[in-house]
Amino acid sequence: MTALGIRPEEALAAVDTAAPVLARTAPVIRASWLRAIADALDTARDDLVELAAAETHLTAQRLQGELRRTSFQARLLAERLATGALHDVRIDHADPAWPMGARPDIRRTQLPIGPVLVFGAGNFPFAFGVLGGDTVSALAAGCPVLVKAHPGHPRLCRRLAELTARVLVAVDAPAGAFGLIEDIDAGARAVQDRRVKAVAFTGSTRGGRALFDLAAARPDPVPFYGELGSTNPVIVSPEGWRTRASTIAEGFAASVTLGAGQFCTKPGVVLVPYADDFLAHLPPLPTAPMLEARIVAQYVDATTEMAGRARLAAGELPGRQPTPVLFRATVADLRRDPDLLDLEMFGPAALIVDYDELDELRAVVDALPGQLTGTVQGGDEPTETETDLLRRLAGRVGRVLWNDWPTGVTVSDAQHHGGPYPATTAPLSTSVGTASVARFLRPVAFQNVPTTALPTELRDPSTENGPAEGNPA
Amino acid sequence: MTALGIRPEEALAAVDTAAPVLARTAPVIRASWLRAIADALDTARDDLVELAAAETHLTAQRLQGELRRTSFQARLLAERLATGALHDVRIDHADPAWPMGARPDIRRTQLPIGPVLVFGAGNFPFAFGVLGGDTVSALAAGCPVLVKAHPGHPRLCRRLAELTARVLVAVDAPAGAFGLIEDIDAGARAVQDRRVKAVAFTGSTRGGRALFDLAAARPDPVPFYGELGSTNPVIVSPEGWRTRASTIAEGFAASVTLGAGQFCTKPGVVLVPYADDFLAHLPPLPTAPMLEARIVAQYVDATTEMAGRARLAAGELPGRQPTPVLFRATVADLRRDPDLLDLEMFGPAALIVDYDELDELRAVVDALPGQLTGTVQGGDEPTETETDLLRRLAGRVGRVLWNDWPTGVTVSDAQHHGGPYPATTAPLSTSVGTASVARFLRPVAFQNVPTTALPTELRDPSTENGPAEGNPA
Incomplete structure (x- = not known):
């Protein structure tokens, strides 16, 4: 009926x-x-x-x-x-x-x-x-x-x-x-x-x-x-971190926990030059109820799978409560296990990826599965490398952002909410x-x-x- | 290589x-x-x-x-x-x-x-x-x-x-x-x-x-x-036949045999009010070589299948030579065997469908599989029923024609060569x-x-x- x-x-x-x-x-x-x-x-x-x-x-x-x-x-x-x-x-x-x-x-x-x-x-x-x-x-x-x-x-x-x-x-x-x-x-x-x-x-x-x-x-x-699905990678550049560390850390914390992280545009992967420093700058991440028990169960499954493939970085593995949790990996880990970038954790969780040189990320971006969004958090104006990364992201995603967060999708004539498979x-x-x-x-x-x-x-x-x-x- | x-x-x-x-x-x-x-x-x-x-x-x-x-x-x-x-x-x-x-x-x-x-x-x-x-x-x-x-x-x-x-x-x-x-x-x-x-x-x-x-x-x-595939149905209205019989008959003969009928836009089904009269008006249809032996063989197969489901109307079943051939059926036959409209014969062949009242064709058009084109051959200006048929065709095809033939697809900004499946x-x-x-x-x-x-x-x-x-x- x-x-x-x-x-x-x-x-x-x-x-x-x-x-x-x-x-x-x-x-x-x-x-x-x-x-x-x-x-x-x-x-x-x-x-x-x-x-x-x-x-x-x-x-x-x-x-x-x-x-x-x-x-x-x-x-x-x-x-x-x-x-x-x-x-x-x-x-x-x-x-x-x-x-x-x-x-x-x-x-x-x-x-x-x-x-x-x-x-x-x-x-x-x-x-x-x-x-x-x-x-x-x-x-x-x-x-x-x-x-x-x-x-x-x-x-x-x-x-x-x-x-x-x-x-x-x-x-x-x-x-x-x-x-x-x-x-x-x-x-x-x-x-x-x-x-x-x-x-x-x-x-x-x-x-x-x-x-x-x-x-x-x-x-x-x-x-x-x-x-x-989408993991919406965010690249924090060294220049971005040097000039806007607190803004970036607070912006990420707000975006990853917005609506208990239950957004298809949630930033699920953040590539940062100094992961320890990034983690140290983060404000406490709030716990909020999720939509339903089935979603909590899937969140527990996804974070448990991630725990087997990356290191715990902040928070703890969610159980009955859908607590926020962050994981860590390196660019070398991504080379070994490229599917890490495709492991969507629907909820307040993200993978923080340590990188040494911004140049390393060209290959990471080129290997991304299709995404709804891709972001670069940089300084005032994009450097040459940042511009190149924005361009490469444009080849893999539906929406490219600079110094902004992917959650909160405005409705307008120029909006595009899409991307190559699996986005x-x-x-x-x-x-x-x-x-x-x-x-x-x-x-x-x-x-x-x-x-x-x-x-x-x-x-x-x-x-x-x-x-x-x-x-x- | x-x-x-x-x-x-x-x-x-x-x-x-x-x-x-x-x-x-x-x-x-x-x-x-x-x-x-x-x-x-x-x-x-x-x-x-x-x-x-x-x-x-x-x-x-x-x-x-x-x-x-x-x-x-x-x-x-x-x-x-x-x-x-x-x-x-x-x-x-x-x-x-x-x-x-x-x-x-x-x-x-x-x-x-x-x-x-x-x-x-x-x-x-x-x-x-x-x-x-x-x-x-x-x-x-x-x-x-x-x-x-x-x-x-x-x-x-x-x-x-x-x-x-x-x-x-x-x-x-x-x-x-x-x-x-x-x-x-x-x-x-x-x-x-x-x-x-x-x-x-x-x-x-x-x-x-x-x-x-x-x-x-x-x-x-x-x-x-x-x-x-597409069978590109053409509806000849009573008014069209009354005022433009020779033009329509000659136009059809030219279009169905153009390039030995090897066009995806070839008019493969023609719905006419007086099939005997229509057939009597047709000039001789020329035989021309087809692309390759494989295409001739497929043409023989398709016309043989049609011969088992409709009556021969003009020409003879092609053998070694890819001769033109026309078949006949009635609207009642289409009701019994709707897939007749979907049986593409790639080559100089068509199915001529006898109808009694133009009104009968509304249901025929609505039941069409997706087509590249659909045509009405009428008089000077579309009558109310013809306008309705053009509108219904627009719901099933990629290009709607009036008093013109579907072969010969111009390249321009407004052109659309497409349509619902299987077109x-x-x-x-x-x-x-x-x-x-x-x-x-x-x-x-x-x-x-x-x-x-x-x-x-x-x-x-x-x-x-x-x-x-x-x-x-």
Whole structure:
């Protein structure tokens, strides 16, 4: 059963039926839905935050901020939708003198890919939840959405699904524009269902890879946008340490423990020139409750595995309490055990890597598995070597930072939250920012098609004779 | 061994080494390489066409046109590269008042994805060959290219590879920017090699799917841009037939036999209101040699299979000679055997489907497997039903046509040559037109990175203080 009282099969049939109806809605209409969703989130804020805090153990302050971000991103997409910025329209008028031979009139826009299945994340009950970035970017694109509820906050998922259904009815959106399924097997089956045309996932590498494999093995494979694991390496340069030691130590301590370290952008590997000095500068790292017992157990497993491959440096191995812990290794250790850089410890833990010369890190960076982020903490301006490291990081990660921390991902037009595998399964896509809508839009070219049958955005301004309310193709 | 005298392992090592060097070249420099390639193609035209004609049995006239198209597309990409149009640069300056919380400076550009493996097509020895759209779009993006030679024209592949190598040396491109491998097993192994970061393929659904599966099963899956099969349905409306019967019949005859029907955009299914009348209007369909014995054998197999599922309508079943042949079925037959619409006969053959009412075709269109193209042949202006069919086609295909034929794919900014599976394995991408470069570009965001360490295109015009020759990140 879904939260809305219908079975997975009915939910799939509903999004399938809704897809062509949704595809015909004008972008400005969908923008109004997104604004209504944002308003409803803001109105229900106190109730939602209370429920989320009870289910996730995240602080009310953190959840307030996340909810503000979530309604903001719906409004930002609404704004960009209304201006037509998301469709990358291209018009080539007929050209008899086109050098490769006479060219017909060709016009390209982007149409919704069809029903999108969303697997939200446990650590972001709002921003990557039932009404998070995946859902609102799919709705912005004109795709019906089926969300698989997260087992870590099932009551919040239901509450958000009910809110969504209520809002969509109020704005007169097609029935079937949104559905929720709760059963894990139903989720796996839906990944393989021919009516689902794209999948968005945020979570563990293991779980995401299993679902990616199902999507790729379909008779008709579909795009699988999985945001999986990342250790987000941070390089502290000698110049950075000399000039900004306290700032760096405090910044790291705050970033690695933010939200009990339960961020995909948590700095999990820090390469420092003087590890003893770095460790001595760190303020005490606070212990905070984690999302759920399953996450604590995985944290214990990951840190135990790290303890077998690196030395304990600060704190102690977590047991019942998810205490912060730091490990130590050297660049020579990384050469011996390169997978150390790929060992994500989801929680307040990091690996501190001692290096002798900044030059050694070129090879380390070049050997990195795909990452969401990579950071250099330096002095005032990048030196030549630091610039080279930033450049090399850009070849391995989705976001490069200088003198900043990777946690706290802003939502904007230029944001890119992605990266090569295993950071994601789709390295050209982002799950944050306005470019996230492109995941659910499929380019279509129209050749020699008369104005009346063209999507509104493809009509010549001079021949604009169509109604403003719809998009006929 | 490769055509350049090196083994696959060495070729892979070479593109891997070249990747970071290529990534640092300025777009204007790569534009100059593409122009040099285009010039070399034009200069060698007569020799190349003669060799291609000998190996493929395509006419010299057709090959001349294809070669003109090939050099044109290299020049068009060069032009767009030089203007910066391909990188979709986005700059968000820091904004302390950003509603979700203070925003750092974030700038996004696109960087080359890394070494690209290209499997060219047998039917387009130039446009989808060693120096075809996949190769030049990857080079435009800044990616080294490894081409798997096509067994149908091995000597032409070598000749083109030698030409490429010579040009790249002359323009001082990095060694390893281009390589050729010839062995089919080496190709399959390269798909699975961690140094290959994307694969582009044009060919059969069976072969493409097998390679797609290998790419998806990698420990680190990479994008696989496969352009596979399509039957390119054409709907002739009653109004179209009433007003343009001869034009439609002649247009179809020319399109279905163009290049002996060896086009992925060949109209393989035609839905007509009066099949007897349609068949009576057709001019004689010419027989022409096909590419190679293997293609003839596959053509015989496909038409034999169709003969078991539909009635012969014109011509006879091909034997030693690849004669044109048309089959007949009704909309009722399609309901009984929906896969008929998916049975591609690569060669001069098509299925003519009799329908009674245009309305019947809505369900036929909605049930189509993904297609490269879909066409309506109507009267002067689309009626309401025709407009609805064009709209429904847009939901199933990559390019929608009105009163035109799908063969002959122009190269331009608005072109889209793609579609849902099985038309392609990557429905958001195109293998023709300037947007084809995007397949090989990966977005990267830079947060709080000082100007001197930013890629040139991300620097503020007012602070432009970097050298024009390079792209430091």
